[in-house]
Amino acid sequence: MSATTRTVLITGTSSGIGLAVAVAAARAGWRSIATLRDTTRADALREAAAEAGIELDIRALDVTDETSVAAAVDGVIADHGRLDAVVNNAGAGHLGTLENDSLADIRDVMEVNFFGVLSVSKAALPHLRTTGGRLITVTSVGGVVGQPFNEAYCAAKFAVEGYMESLAPVARTQGVHVSVVEPGAVDSKFVSNIGIDLDVDVSVAADPYSDTLRHYINRTADQFLDGSAQTPAAAAEAVMEVLNADRPKFRVQTSDWARTFVSTKLADLDGSAVHGVTDAWVG
Template sequence: MKTVLITGTSSGIGLATAVAAAHAGYTVIATMRDPSRARPLLDATGAAGITVDVRHLDVTDAESIDTCIDALVKRYGRLDAVVNNAGISSFDPTLEMSTMDNLRANLEVNFFGVIALSRVAMPLLRTARGRLVTIGSVHGLVGQPFNEAYCAAKFAVEGFMESLAPVAAAHGVKVSVVVPGFVLGTNFGVFPDINRKTIQAISGAYAPTFKAYFDWVVSQGWAAAGQKAQEVAETVVRTLTSDDPPFRVATNEWVEDYLSEKLTDRDGSRIQALARTWIGAA
């Protein structure tokens, strides 16, 4: 039976992917930074009559990565696939209002954490002629106001994996980035009203553009284009099981249309004009 290691499985896309992959016949190593938060996953798998192997893994801790990989090799003798899903969101009024520590922390989890795990797993994936799948974001191709650090990390992931993909393929490993939009029913990227009021109060000169952007988010932006974590998970499993998956895999038609705005925007003017409408500066 093939094995897949999935990060960030305590909730959202990671949890749904762990369940979907187990249903698809994989032995699932479901990792999370805090295994005490495994109850929702265990409840979901128990209700479905399937099992997963819950393990501790902190993608920002090299020792944690090594320990987890060593343990799964000892237990299963192989690793056929990795799904890089663990991540954090950030939402600052703008670059001036953030801190260098916050900016670095975002890159540490969302970019360097992905690379650190992929680097350690790659020899095993080469042996298995396996799959390396990373959860990207539309924010990895289209920059989003007030999400600069998160976008920077996701852009970096896109560039790194796009560069790695042909080399990995030449050595038997297929690399893909699954690109969702806004995922409903999770805590990731949710902006409760108390946060909005707090950020609004400290946003200074950027208050009008922040208000316009947030109004767009809740009225006709991500909320209008959202999808369930299960839909993303199903896309991930199709990518894992496809004979020849593409490098970039959109999770629905809205994402495909949204990305086309960037991928056909040769000089960047189309995206800049679009973003100005989000912040009331068109």
């Protein structure tokens, strides 16, 4: 099978890592199916494709709508005849803590970041079995290390990692490679899309946690000011390594910072090392 015939479906490609992966995959010779919930928000995607001189197959896919997921996957098979890889990238951040979040808020985070991943993966797996393909999910270092005021988001990412880690050996018996890719801070629209009004939400809605939340936000903002945040293109390189590897690893981090951070947890038998780091984040 030549590289030009391989087909990859990527979710959440309106910006950030998803957009970068869609472009990088097409550059590498993959037939790149770039999906996003609302195709009227595909201007940046089209501009990036034009600048790179590549073609993208842009389609609508809402990971929280099973009908939309089925239509997108079935459409790819009908038009291209095969599916060799899926990159589950669509996700949504959430800033809050249990006492101030509603259960509906938490369920919404799980719908996008966990059940949405499962919905796309379930629809794709029969076709990936046919091609001996790969199922890649962009999770987060927050899928390994729980982080203050990210309880719902980290819970969803923990769930994804646990599910995929459990699925991987089963899928391998059918010739499908399952991997998770763990970015740290990425300089993209992901943070701004969380939708929190810092001036209002920190001072009012966060009581009695306002001082603690502001400390956390200031610490997090510093990551984007000191240059430690990756570009989406740099993070996408790790996804492409998994996509093109003959024998992809299950867990891959996108930077040295991410590898160091995740290793704290993976070697932390009693939890004290992780909390030694994150306690400082909230003062």
